[in-house]
Amino acid sequence: MQPINKRIIALVDCNSFYVSCERLFRPDLAKRPVVVLSNNDGCIISRSTEAKQVGIKMGEPYFKAKPLINKYKVAVFSSNYELYGDLSRRVMKILKNFSSDIEFYSIDEAFLDLTHITMESVEDYISKIRKTILQWTGIPVSIGAANTKTLAKVANHIAKKKKMGIEEFISKDQNYIDKELKEFPVAEVWGIGRQLSAFFHNNHFHNTYQLKNADNYWVRKNSSVVVLKTIHELQGTCCFPLNCTPTVRKNCCVSRSFGTSITDMYDLQEALVNHCITAAERIRSEGLIAKTIYVFIKTSRFKKNYLSRVEKIDIPMPTNNTLELVDLAIKALERIYSKGHYYSKAGVLLSGLQPRADYTNNLFSDLNRNLDHLMNIIDQTNNKFGRGSITLAAARHNNQFKLRRQHSSKIDTSFIQRAPVVKAG
Numbered sequence: 001m002q003p004i005n006k007r008i009i010a011l012v013d014c015n016s017f018y019v020s021c022e023r024l025f026r027p028d029l030a031k032r033p034v035v036v037l038s039n040n041d042g043c044i045i046s047r048s049t050e051a052k053q054v055g056i057k058m059g060e061p062y063f064k065a066k067p068l069i070n071k072y073k074v075a076v077f078s079s080n081y082e083l084y085g086d087l088s089r090r091v092m093k094i095l096k097n098f099s100s101d102i103e104f105y106s107i108d109e110a111f112l113d114l115t116h117i118t119m120e121s122v123e124d125y126i127s128k129i130r131k132t133i134l135q136w137t138g139i140p141v142s143i144g145a146a147n148t149k150t151l152a153k154v155a156n157h158i159a160k161k162k163k164m165g166i167e168e169f170i171s172k173d174q175n176y177i178d179k180e181l182k183e184f185p186v187a188e189v190w191g192i193g194r195q196l197s198a199f200f201h202n203n204h205f206h207n208t209y210q211l212k213n214a215d216n217y218w219v220r221k222n223s224s225v226v227v228l229k230t231i232h233e234l235q236g237t238c239c240f241p242l243n244c245t246p247t248v249r250k251n252c253c254v255s256r257s258f259g260t261s262i263t264d265m266y267d268l269q270e271a272l273v274n275h276c277i278t279a280a281e282r283i284r285s286e287g288l289i290a291k292t293i294y295v296f297i298k299t300s301r302f303k304k305n306y307l308s309r310v311e312k313i314d315i316p317m318p319t320n321n322t323l324e325l326v327d328l329a330i331k332a333l334e335r336i337y338s339k340g341h342y343y344s345k346a347g348v349l350l351s352g353l354q355p356r357a358d359y360t361n362n363l364f365s366d367l368n369r370n371l372d373h374l375m376n377i378i379d380q381t382n383n384k385f386g387r388g389s390i391t392l393a394a395a396r397h398n399n400q401f402k403l404r405r406q407h408s409s410k411i412d413t414s415f416i417q418r419a420p421v422v423k424a425g
């Protein structure tokens with residue numbers, strides 16, 4: 001029996017999330033191998049179980065995986081973050097119905113505090129969460145529950161291999177958990193990277209049970225306090241509490257590699273204006289203003305005469321106003337641009353972010369008031385009619401710098417014009 005005062009933590013993780021999102025609108029791909037590629041169709045970043053089985057590796061460049069892809073008729077998708085972002089929001093919204101204490105860990109993972117339910121009902125409860133998400137969104141998830149986040153991660157790995165997609169350590173005795181830990185590779189433990197696992201391997205820790213029983217003093221001396229906490233977590237003592245309040249971000253960076261490199265300053269300007277619009281929208285949606293703007297441009301580091309330039313401008317009156325930020329970004333670009341180079345990437349970083357509400361107005365602040373109002377109206381219009389319905393003329397959209405997305409499903413469930421169409425007969 002576990003002591004009564006222990007927490008119950010569940011980790012919900014969407015299975016092959018990007019692949020699952022694409023499959024929602026392609027039921028014909030349910031049993032076929034499917035992969036999703038990173039930006040500019042570079043590398044494999046999500047694989048269905050079938051794609052894993054035919055030997056396609058995570059992170060492998062697309063061109064290298066092509067022979068296997070052709071041989072096994074693997075369906076390929078370019079990444080479509082509008083779709084993934086929207087489905088992630090839907091999944092997380094459902095999770096909020098099951099617990100108010102929730103940490104959104106990544107686009108497809110969340111920790112839930114389930115201490116409010118009894119130990120005996122954990123299995124039914126997490127099974128219900130899984131079924132609800134599947135029924136309401138079509139996304140399959142795996143759920144692991146345990147007394148600590150690190151053990152919940154272990155349980156989640158085990159859940160992934162089970163047909164029911166769930167595993168819980170709450171109602172199990174220590175022998176059961178230890179048996180699982182003996183089978184569990186150290187490299188898979190949350191927070192133990194490749195380097196650390198090699199270090200432990202060299203010191204004869206071959207499974208997680210051995211790691212759990214490592215000498216505290218030896219670990220502290222040879223590793224870090226974080227690893228020591230991980231070991232305590234494996235023993236069932238909570239050291240990493242749930243982080244339920246999202247931290248206010250300090251920076252907002254929007255950058256992209258170009259599908260094909262560009263040389264003209266006005267094309268670079270167009271890319272930067274679009275990045276600036278996105279970054280400004282993002283910080284406005286979080287109620288923040290920026291003190292500093294950085295603009296950077298670079299050529300490919302794999303080609304001759306590599307060039308990387310950055311310009312920093314301190315903003316006299318912190319702002320989140322698109323017009324002001326775009327103006328500064330263009331000025332910054334003019335200072336760092338030099339002719340005759342093939343640029344492969346450009347970006348904008350808004351820094352020194354602070355809540356708009358905390359900013360004390362000064363003598364000149366009235367100048368901004370009307371612009372704030374204008375930004376509100378633009379944001380509301382774009383929320384209602386879709387991104388980019390109102391934008392700046394400088395964001396021309398001639399597609400030159402657009403990402404390479406040859407295999408995109410082009411579906412966006414948050415934007416009516418890009419929703420899938422069902423045709424009769």
Ligand SMILES: [Mg+2]
Pocket residue numbers: 013014015016017108
């Ligand atoms: Mg996942």
